[in-house]
Amino acid sequence: MAKLITKEQMAEQQSFIMKLKQENMSYAQKYGHARLALTETYGCQQNENDTERIRGMLKEAGFEFTFDSNKADVVIYNTCAVRENAEQKVFGRLGILKHIKAERRDMIIGICGCMVQQEHITEKIKSVHDHVDLVFGTHALYKMPELLYKAMTEKKTVVDIESSDGSIAEDIPIMRDDTKKAWVSVMYGCNNFCSYCIVPYVRGRERSRTPEAVINEVKELVAKGCTEIALLGQNVNSYGKDLDIEIDFADLLRMVNDIDGVKRIRFMTSHPKDLSDKLIQTMAECDKVCKQLHLPFQAGSDKILAQMNRKYTKEEYLQKIEKVKKAIPEISLSTDVIVGFPTETNEDFEDTLDILRKVEFDNIFSFIYSRREGTPAAKLDFVLTEEEIHNNFNRLLEVQNEISKRKNEAYVGRIEEVLVDGASKNDKNTLSGRCKSSKIVNFKGDESLIGKYINVRITEAHTWSLNGEIVTE
Ligand code: SAH
Ligand code: SF4
Ligand code: F3S
Numbered sequence: 344m345a346k347l348i349t350k351e352q353m354a355e356q357q358s359f360i361m362k363l364k365q366e367n368m369s370y371a372q373k374y375g376h377a378r379l380a381l382t383e384t385y386g387c388q389q390n391e392n393d394t395e396r397i398r399g400m401l402k403e404a405g406f407e408f409t410f411d412s413n414k415a416d417v418v419i420y421n422t423c424a425v426r427e428n429a430e431q432k433v434f435g436r437l438g439i440l441k442h443i444k445a446e447r448r449d450m451i452i453g454i455c456g457c458m459v460q461q462e463h464i465t466e467k468i469k470s471v472h473d474h475v476d477l478v479f480g481t482h483a484l485y486k487m488p489e490l491l492y493k494a495m496t497e498k499k500t501v502v503d504i505e506s507s508d509g510s511i512a513e514d515i516p517i518m519r520d521d522t523k524k525a526w527v528s529v530m531y532g533c534n535n536f537c538s539y540c541i542v543p544y545v546r547g548r549e550r551s552r553t554p555e556a557v558i559n560e561v562k563e564l565v566a567k568g569c570t571e572i573a574l575l576g577q578n579v580n581s582y583g584k585d586l587d588i589e590i591d592f593a594d595l596l597r598m599v600n601d602i603d604g605v606k607r608i609r610f611m612t613s614h615p616k617d618l619s620d621k622l623i624q625t626m627a628e629c630d631k632v633c634k635q636l637h638l639p640f641q642a643g644s645d646k647i648l649a650q651m652n653r654k655y656t657k658e659e660y661l662q663k664i665e666k667v668k669k670a671i672p673e674i675s676l677s678t679d680v681i682v683g684f685p686t687e688t689n690e691d692f693e694d695t696l697d698i699l700r701k702v703e704f705d706n707i708f709s710f711i712y713s714r715r716e717g718t719p720a721a722k723l724d725f726v727l728t729e730e731e732i733h734n735n736f737n738r739l740l741e742v743q744n745e746i747s748k749r750k751n752e753a754y755v756g757r758i759e760e761v762l763v764d765g766a767s768k769n770d771k772n773t774l775s776g777r778c779k780s781s782k783i784v785n786f787k788g789d790e791s792l793i794g795k796y797i798n799v800r801i802t803e804a805h806t807w808s809l810n811g812e813i814v815t816e
Contacts, residue, residue, distance in 0.1 A: 344587050345550030348485055348512040359488035360404045360516075366495065367405035380406040381415035385433055386423030388575050388611070389546075390456055392526045393484055394421045397455070399516030400487055412443055417451045417491070419477075422458035424541045426713035430458050437472045444474045451494055453477035455484070460545035463716060465504050473500070480504035481546055485512035509548040513556055523571060523762060523794045525564050529557050529595060530576035535614060537641070538652045538719040539684060539712060542577055549578070551586050554595055558602065565604035570796075571762060572599060574610040580617035593625040600629035606796070607762070607779060611637045612679075616654045618663050627670045634671050635780050638664070639679035643694030647687050650720070657694055664702050675705045675780035682739055683712040683732035685723035692735045699742050705750045705780070707743050711736055744806050751782065751804035758814055759784060761799045763792045783808040 371377045380401045384394040397419055398408070409415050418440060423429040433454065444450045452475045459465050460480035468475050477494040479487060483503040494501045509532055519525055530551040533543045561572055574596070576582060582592035592610075599608055608631045613622075615638055626632050638660075642648055645656045655663075667674055680695060699707070711732060714721050727735070759778035767773040767785070774788040776797070785808055786799050799811035 345585060346508070346510040348510055353485065353512065353514055356400075356485060356488045359492045360400060363404035363488060363492050363495070366492075371405075377405065377407040378416040379409040379414055380417040380419070381409050381412055382419045382421065383436070384421045385429050386421065386425070386457060388526055388573070389528065389531075389577070390421050390423060392528055392575060393456065393481070395517050395519050395526075396484060396515045397421060397487060398518040402518050403516045404488060404491075412440060416449065417453065417495075419453040419455060422454060422456040424457040424461060424464075424545050424715070426710060426715075428713070430464070433458060434472075437468075437475065441472070441474050451476045451491070453479070453491065453494070455479045455481075455487070457481055457541070457545040459504055460506065461541070461717070462504070465502065469500065469502070476500055478502045478504060480506070482507040482510070485515050507547055509550045511550055511552060513552070521764075522568055524573070524764075525569050525571070526573045526575050527557060527560050527564070528552065528575045529579060529592075529610075530582050533577040534581070535578060535654075536652060536719075538650060539681065539715065541715040541718060544717060546577065549581050549585060551582050551584070553586065554588075554590055554598060557595065558598055561599055561602055561605065565602060570604065570606040572605055572608050574599065574608065576610075577612060578614040578617065579610050580613050580619065580622065591619070591621070593619065593622045596622070596625050596632060597629060600631050605631055608632045609635060609781070613638050615640065615660050615663055618667075620666070623667055623670045633779050633781065634673050635675045635677070636667060637677045637679075638667075640698055641679060641681050642684060642687065642691070643696070643698040644687070644691035645694075647684050647691050647694075650686055650723075651681075651684060652719075657698065660698065661701060673780075675782070676702060677706040677708070677781075678702075678704050680707055680709045680739065681712050682709060682736045683725075683727060685712065685714075685720060685725045687712075688726050689731065689735070696739065696742055699739070699746065703746050703750065704743070705782070706747060707739075709736065709739055709743070748804060748806045751806070751809055753804075754782065754801045754809055755804050756801065758798050758800050759809075759811070761786075761797050761811075763788070763795055763797055765793055766790050778809075784811050785809070786811045786813060788813055 367378050382394050384391050422433050459478050479490050490501050532547040532549045534549045536543050579592050583590040640660050643657050761776040761778050761784045763774050763776040775785050778784055784799055798814040800814050801809050801811045803810035
C-alpha cells in the first residue's frame with residue numbers, strides 16, 4: 344500500500360492556505376482588487392489534473408485568476424519532461440517572464456511538475472533563470488501552500504524537488520473548469536521503465552488510490568452534475584497491484600459503471616502487456632464504458648520493442664487487438680507511436696507501418712524520438728539521419744491520415760449522441776463536442792446546448808473530425 348500523506352500533514356498545508364488567504368485579504372483591502380494567479384500546463388492529462396489541484400489550492404487561498412502574464416501576481420507553470428520541445432517551450436516562456444518581472448518586482452514565478460523533478464533542469468533554472476522564486480516537483484504538489492507562502496514572505500527562492508518512495512495525498516482542494524467532464528486519477532507513477540521514457544523517473548513508483556477514494560470522488564462529481572468520467576493513470580492496467588485488497592482495474596471499472604448518474608466512462612492509458620481478457624470482457628459488458636481503447640504500441644519491429652523494454656512482440660500486440668475487435672466490434676482504437684528510436688532502421692519502420700495498416704486505428708498520436716537524459720536509450724547511437732527520420736514520420740502520417748479519413752467516413756449517415764463541449768471561437772453558432780467513441784463532431788446549434796447531450800446526424804467526414812446536424816424529430 345502506498346503511504347498516505349497524513350491528515351496532520353494535510354491540516355498543516357490547510358493552515359498555510361489560511362495564512363495566504365489573510366495575506367491576500369489585506370492586499371485586496373489595500374489595493375481594491377484581489378491578487379491574480381495564472382497557471383499553465385504543458386503536459387499530459389495527469390498534469391492537467393494536477394493543475395486543477397494547484398488552482399483549487401490557489402482559489403481557497405483567495406487568489407483570483409487571469410490569462411494575462413502582465414497582470415499576474417503569481418505565475419505557476421506545470422511542466423512536462425517527456426520530450427525536449429515541451430521543456431524548450433517552458434524555457435522560452437521563462438525568458439519572456441524575466442522582462443515582465445523586471446517591471447514588477449513582487450511577481451512570484453513558480454515552476455513545478457515533471458521537468459523540475461530532474462536535478463539537471465532545476466540546476467539550470469537556478470543558475471540561468473534566477474528570477475524564478477518557487478520550484479517544486481511532482482511529489483511536493485500537496486505542499487504548494489507552504490512553499491508559496493515561503494516564497495511570498497521570505498523573498499528567497501524556495502525549492503522542493505525531493506523524490507519520494509511514492510506517497511498519495513488525498514483531499515487536496517480542486518478547481519475544475521468543465522462541469523460535465525472530469526478526470527479522476529486512479530493511480531500515480533509508473534514501474535515500466537520503457538528505455539526511452541522519463542516518466543518513471545519524474546513520477547515515481549506505481550501507487551493506486553483506494554477504490555473508496557476513487558468512488559467517493561466520482562460520487563461527489565456526479566452530485567455536482569458531472570456525467571463523464573475519465574479514469575487516469577500511466578498504466579491503468581496495473582491498478583490495484585500494490586493495494587492490500589484483491590482488486591484490479593476491471594473491478595474498479597465495474598464499480599464506477601454501477602454509480603448512478605455516471606453516463607460515460609473513459610480511461611487511459613493501457614499498456615498492451617497488461618491488457619487482460621477480463622478487462623476486455625468488462626469493457627464489452629459495462630454499458631457506460633465508452634467503446635474506445637487507447638493502446639500505445641510505440642514501434643512495430645520486435646527488435647525495437649525489445650530495446651524499448653516494452654515486453655511484447657508485434658504478433659502479441661496484433662493478437663490482443665484481434666481479441667478486442669472480436670469482443671467489441673464497434674471499438675474505436677487509438678495509439679501512440681515513436682518514430683526514430685536510435686537503433687530503428689528503415690526496415691524496422693516498415694513493421695510500424697504494417698501495424699498501422701493491419702489494425703486501422705481511428706486516431707494515432709505520433710512522436711519523433713526525443714533523447715531524455717538519464718534514460719537507458721540516451722546512450723544509444725542513431726542509425727538513421729534526422730532527414731530519414733522526418734521522412735519516415737511523414738510517411739507514417741500519410742498512411743494514417745488515409746485510414747483516419749476512411750474510418751470517419753463510416754460514420755456518415757449515423758446518429759451519434761454528442762456531449763457539447765463549446766462553441767467555435769469564430770462563430771458562436773458552430774458547436775463542437777464528442778460522440779461516445781470520442782470523435783470530434785462539429786454542427787450548427789445554439790450556445791445554450793453547451794454541456795448537454797444532443798443527437799447529431801453525421802453528414803460529412805474529415806481526417807480529424809466529423810460534421811453533422813442536430814436531429815430534430
Ligand atoms: N504511460 C503512457 C503515456 C506516456 S507518455 C503510456 O505508456 O502509453 C505519452 C507518450 O509519449 C508515450 O506513449 C510515447 O509514445 C511518447 N514518448 C515517451 N517518451 C518519449 C521520448 N523520449 N521521445 C518521444 N516520444 C516519447
Ligand atoms: Fe513511459 Fe513506458 Fe511508463 Fe508509459 S509505460 S509512462 S511509456 S515508462
Ligand atoms: Fe505527463 Fe509529461 Fe509528466 S507526459 S507524466 S507531464 S513528463
